[in-house]
Amino acid sequence: xxxxxxxxxxxxxxxxxxxxxxxxxxxxxxxxxxxxxxxxxxxxxxxxxxxxxxxxxxxxxxxxxxxxxxxxxxxxxxxxxxxxxxxxxxxxxxxxxxxxxxxxxxxxxxxxxxxxxxxxxxxxxxxxxxxxxxxxxxxxxxxxxxxxxxxxxxxxxxxxxxxxxxxxxxxxxxxxxxxxxxxxxxxxxxxxxxxxxxxxxxxxxxxxxxxxxxxxxxxxxxxxxxxxx
DNA sequence: AAACCGCACAACCGCTATAAG
DNA sequence: CCTTATAGCGGTTGTGCGGTT
Numbered sequence: 001x002x003x004x005x006x007x008x009x010x011x012x013x014x015x016x017x018x019x020x021x022x023x024x025x026x027x028x029x030x031x032x033x034x035x036x037x038x039x040x041x042x043x044x045x046x047x048x049x050x051x052x053x054x055x056x057x058x059x060x061x062x063x064x065x066x067x068x069x070x071x072x073x074x075x076x077x078x079x080x081x082x083x084x085x086x087x088x089x090x091x092x093x094x095x096x097x098x099x100x101x102x103x104x105x106x107x108x109x110x111x112x113x114x115x116x117x118x119x120x121x122x123x124x125x126x127x128x129x130x131x132x133x134x135x136x137x138x139x140x141x142x143x144x145x146x147x148x149x150x151x152x153x154x155x156x157x158x159x160x161x162x163x164x165x166x167x168x169x170x171x172x173x174x175x176x177x178x179x180x181x182x183x184x185x186x187x188x189x190x191x192x193x194x195x196x197x198x199x200x201x202x203x204x205x206x207x208x209x210x211x212x213x214x215x216x217x218x219x220x221x222x223x224x225x226x227x228x229x
Numbered sequence: 230a231a232a233c234c235g236c237a238c239a240a241c242c243g244c245t246a247t248a249a250g
Numbered sequence: 251c252c253t254t255a256t257a258g259c260g261g262t263t264g265t266g267c268g269g270t271t
Contacts, residue, residue: 061239097241102240155238160236
């Protein structure tokens, strides 16, 4: 899920560099006006945040704009690393692990958001065919993309395809479809339309007439799926 | 209009590897 | 070496949202 508030919190961190945090922090502060609304959305998180007396109490769940700002500001001043100590020093009632994850996957200045381009999708398919679920290794080749994001992409989009084709992602049938149909189409798209969506991808796949007969039903479903991307 | 359902994605968990003392 | 802390990885879960019934 991604609420508008989380979106804005992410944007707040998004363009920022440690050296020039001021503008972004200012922008992020404006988001605080929305915090009240957020508390309505996440009453549990808000309630936990209000437990000022219980210092040992660790917060979990969605990050508030306030927490994001605290983390951003602290890292801008002191740098990242030693996350448990950082969490304590910054006054965040979060585990170091949670802070690290939030920073790496969301607040880091160079984290790229939004849909994957055809190029990126092609690269993911390619690298996954070589390395399997080595998400961080794959992410290392996609600047600004996190392993979490790629993993989610794979699970929600690619695995769904396999399901639609009634086969396993690891099956030969699926791997062949990927290698000989989808990837060439993606490459084509990447070359021509740069980074547009994949509409038509599956249509072309249909035109090839390779997955005929019992698969035709699945094709229409796939088309639906890809149109949504 | 309401109930339901599936999707997408942020966040958490358990585990392993590595570093530091 | 052994222990403890930290970083990182991959799998899984929780939940808001939008679409459908």
